[in-house]
Amino acid sequence: MATDLAPPPVKAVPDPERGPARVPIRTALLRYRWLYLMLVPGLAYFVVFKYLPMYGLTIAFQDFVPFLGYSGSEWVGFKHFEELFTGPDFGRLLSNTLILALLTVIFVFPAPIIVALMLNELRVSVLKRSIQSLIYIPHFLSWTIVASLTYLLFAVDFGVIANFIHEVFGGPRTDYVAQADWFRPIIIMQTLWKSTGWGTIIYLAALASVDPNLYEAARMDGAGRRRQFWHITLPAIRPTIVVMAILTSGNLLDASFEQIWLMTNSLNRSVADVFDSYVYYIGITQGAFSYSTAVGLFKGLAGVVLIFGSNWLAKRLGQRGLF
Amino acid sequence: MSVNHYKSLGSRVFDALNIALLTALALVTVLPLLYVLAGSFATESEIATRPFFLWPEKFVTDTYEYIFGTGTFVRALITTICVTAAGTVVQVMLTFTMAYPLAKRYLPGRALVLNLVIFTLVFSGGMVPTYLVVRDLGLLDSYWALILPLAINPFYLIIVKSFFQELPQALEEAARIDGCNEMGVFFKIVLPLSKPIIATFSLFYAVGIWNDYVSPLLYIDDSGKWTLQVLVRQLTSADAENALAQLDSVFFPAQGLKFAVIVIATLPILFFYPFLQKYFAKGVLIGSVKE
Numbered sequence: 001m002a003t004d005l006a007p008p009p010v011k012a013v014p015d016p017e018r019g020p021a022r023v024p025i026r027t028a029l030l031r032y033r034w035l036y037l038m039l040v041p042g043l044a045y046f047v048v049f050k051y052l053p054m055y056g057l058t059i060a061f062q063d064f065v066p067f068l069g070y071s072g073s074e075w076v077g078f079k080h081f082e083e084l085f086t087g088p089d090f091g092r093l094l095s096n097t098l099i100l101a102l103l104t105v106i107f108v109f110p111a112p113i114i115v116a117l118m119l120n121e122l123r124v125s126v127l128k129r130s131i132q133s134l135i136y137i138p139h140f141l142s143w144t145i146v147a148s149l150t151y152l153l154f155a156v157d158f159g160v161i162a163n164f165i166h167e168v169f170g171g172p173r174t175d176y177v178a179q180a181d182w183f184r185p186i187i188i189m190q191t192l193w194k195s196t197g198w199g200t201i202i203y204l205a206a207l208a209s210v211d212p213n214l215y216e217a218a219r220m221d222g223a224g225r226r227r228q229f230w231h232i233t234l235p236a237i238r239p240t241i242v243v244m245a246i247l248t249s250g251n252l253l254d255a256s257f258e259q260i261w262l263m264t265n266s267l268n269r270s271v272a273d274v275f276d277s278y279v280y281y282i283g284i285t286q287g288a289f290s291y292s293t294a295v296g297l298f299k300g301l302a303g304v305v306l307i308f309g310s311n312w313l314a315k316r317l318g319q320r321g322l323f
Numbered sequence: 324m325s326v327n328h329y330k331s332l333g334s335r336v337f338d339a340l341n342i343a344l345l346t347a348l349a350l351v352t353v354l355p356l357l358y359v360l361a362g363s364f365a366t367e368s369e370i371a372t373r374p375f376f377l378w379p380e381k382f383v384t385d386t387y388e389y390i391f392g393t394g395t396f397v398r399a400l401i402t403t404i405c406v407t408a409a410g411t412v413v414q415v416m417l418t419f420t421m422a423y424p425l426a427k428r429y430l431p432g433r434a435l436v437l438n439l440v441i442f443t444l445v446f447s448g449g450m451v452p453t454y455l456v457v458r459d460l461g462l463l464d465s466y467w468a469l470i471l472p473l474a475i476n477p478f479y480l481i482i483v484k485s486f487f488q489e490l491p492q493a494l495e496e497a498a499r500i501d502g503c504n505e506m507g508v509f510f511k512i513v514l515p516l517s518k519p520i521i522a523t524f525s526l527f528y529a530v531g532i533w534n535d536y537v538s539p540l541l542y543i544d545d546s547g548k549w550t551l552q553v554l555v556r557q558l559t560s561a562d563a564e565n566a567l568a569q570l571d572s573v574f575f576p577a578q579g580l581k582f583a584v585i586v587i588a589t590l591p592i593l594f595f596y597p598f599l600q601k602y603f604a605k606g607v608l609i610g611s612v613k614e
Contacts, residue, residue, distance in 0.1 A: 020431040028431040034505035035424035039436065042421025045474050046439060052456045053448020059455075066455075115348065118341050127342065134349040136600060137356070140592050142534030144552045148559035148585050149355050152362075158578070160358065163374040197352065225334055250445070257450075258537050262556065276450070283451040284541060296449035304446055 060294035073290075080294035089278065093295075097274040100260075101252040103184060108191050109248055112199025113241060119200060120207045120233065121225075132204075135197025146190050147262035151177055154186070183268040190259060206240040207233065242319040250307030253299050275299040356589070363387070363582035370578045386579035390587065396554065400587070402466070403551040407532045410470035414528040415521060417474050418483055423509050425480075426487035437484075440477050454541055468542035469535065469550070476531070479524055486520050487513065523602040526595055533591065551588045558584050 029036060055070070060080055062073040084090055115135070122128045138146070153161045154176045166173050176182040210232065218228050257276035264272040273281075275295060283292025311321040357377050362370055363386055365379035373380075390396045424430055425437055447453075453472060462468040490513065498508045514521070536552040543549070549557075559581045 020429055020433065023431065025431075032424075032427075032430055032505070035427060035430055038420045038506065038509065039424045042417050042475055042480070043436060043439075045417060045421075045471075046443065048460075049453065049456065049472050049474070050443045050447065051439075053452035054446070056448055056452030056455055059452070115345070118345055121338070121341055122345060123338075124342075127345075131345050131349045133600060135352050137593070137596060138352060140530055140534075140596060140599060141589060142536060142552055142555075144534075144536045144555045145585055145589055148555055148581065149359065151559050152359065152581060152585075153355060158371050158374065160375045193352065196348075224331075225337075261540070262536070262560070265560075279450050280541075284454060289451055289455065293449065293451045296451055300446055300449055307445065 057293060057297050059290050060297045062290055064290040080291045081298065083291060084295055084298065092270065093273055093275055093278055096271055097253055100184065100187065100274065103188050104191070104252065107188050108195065109245070111192055111196040113203055115196055116200040116203035116207065117233065119204060138194040139198035141194070143258045143262055146194055150186060150190060150263070178265055178267045180268040180271045183263065183271045187259065187263060202244065203237050203240055206237045210236045239320055242314050243322055246307060246310045246314055246322045249310040250303055252306060253303050359582050359585050363579060363586045365579065367578055386583035389580065390583055398547065399549050399551050399554045402548060403533060406466050406469050406550065407529050410532040411525050411529045413470055414474055415525050418480050418524065419514070419521065421475065422480055422483035423487055423513060425484045440480060444477050457542055463542055464545045464548060466548065469532065469538045472538065473531065479527065483520065483524065486517070490516060526599050530592060530599070555584050555588050
């Protein structure tokens with residue numbers, strides 16, 4: 001009968017606040033077999049879809065031939081990395097990626113902070129909540145939808161924005177989406193539209209946790225709104241800003257593959273190609289598995305360096321880091 | 324004595340400006356969506372001649388009739404609904420069953436597994452190695468390729484784990500005394516207590532699959548297995564004309580079609596949006612991430 005086997009005799013389940021009991025592995029496996037069993041499917045997922053691909057990164061150092069497999073393919077050391085660094089594409093990829101990262105830092109990162117601070121000053125709560133409800137919406141829309149909206153709004157013949165530019169600034173009607181010059185502004189506009197509203201949530205949460213007594217005391221001392229802002233509101237969200245800055249820096253090189261791929265066309269390739277879209281193009285569509293894996297690995301490692309670097313920097317500057 | 328700073332002129336000007344700017348932001352956010360909705364019910368000529376409108380002069384449903392009468396669309400819609408439903412079930416089951424043992428601090432080996440999970444947030448094998456794994460598993464052109472590679476979101480897993488840690492242990496203890504094994508405790512006690520959070524993550528996972536474009540791009544070649552997002556892309560991108568040529572009909576409202584297919588791909592999300600927002604507004608996620 002199942003209950004005969006069923007441990008754990010209640011006493012054997014330690015205090016949930018305590019760390020793991022020190023018991024031999026076999027005893028632990030037996031005692032907690034149900035818990036371990038529940039762990040298996042999820043663990044299998046992580047092994048197969050997260051850690052196997054990490055093992056697959058070894059093909060960056062091989063001339064991988066699918067037919068020969070991971071163990072049979074020839075090892076070539078850093079050949080693909082040399083090819084990447086000395087090849088004609090690297091400079092363009094790096095500068096495209098860095099420029100987009102820079103524009104993100106300048107325009108995208110501060111936007112939710114500013115909007116959150118503006119919402120925080122809004123004291124008509126009905127209006128505040130309605131505005132919040134509306135500006136969160138785009139977060140839930142797919143990049144395909146955002147890209148399609150962009151194509152419609154910028155359409156040469158009937159697009160609202162294209163029309164507006166034509167009416168206001170004159171000049172011939174052009175297909176902005178197909179122009180290299182317009183690629184970066186459009187990408188940044190899309191990101192702002194999609195993520196600004198949602199990004200305010202975390203800052204608003206930090207602002208909501210400020211003790212109202214602080215403002216009260218400041219008012220008693222004669223501080224105006226501006227001084228309350230500088231001395232109470234802004235310091236209150238500084239830790240959040242630091243954490244978000246670290247997280248953002250880790251993702252800077254990721255430069256949303258989905259978004260960029262959807263806006264890339266043959267005319268704006270020169271500015272649109274970033275590491276991720278290059279990996280897709282070279283790796284998946286052209287089948288250069290080893291080379292593209294090397295590119296991906298380079299980018300992944302650079303991301304790790306960035307996130308740890310900015311965490312270190314934050315701590316050096318006296319802020320609480322992420323880890 | 325404190326002065327009421329909110330009544331000063333500068334303060335009022337600031338408030339007025341603030342409200343104006345925020346309202347403008349809200350309008351910029353929703354107007355494109357309303358325009359697309361209106362455009363999907365407008366005639367081809369109205370779309371071509373009026374640059375912007377929120378209400379069509381002549382209300383027509385041509386595009387929708389065309390869409391629901393075309394095999395390609397109906398198939399993509401059904402595919403997307405089925406993959407989303409099946410995928411959400413798989414994702415939620417895997418996430419919750421894994422989160423429960425990870426919430427037990429006394430479980431030997433828990434820290435190791437948790438670290439393995441967290442490491443995947445910082446570093447990953449990347450696109451091509453993952454593609455090769457999916458290919459080696461024989462999942463190319465299979466609907467499972469749209470589900471399994473994304474089966475557990477590590478962020479969600481950690482949040483659910485934190486939620487389980489907060490649950491009162493007394494009920495679980497009582498069930499154990501009654502002879503329930505851990506699996507029984509999980510299904511009979513813990514899951515019923517977790518209904519709101521199950522609902523929340525079901526919605527988030529569902530939105531994720533519904534919106535996913537990268538997985539079909541990577542893993543699905545067969546145009547008979549296209550999802551709605553791929554179709555949206557095919558119809559509205561620069562190469563739209565090629566895609567339109569593949570459709571099984573001669574006449575179609577070309578521009579209106581773009582509007583309508585965006586509406587169809589967006590509407591379910593907007594339908595569930597109030598629920599999505601409700602749970603987020605409560606700070607479910609943010610509060611627990613802090614741990």
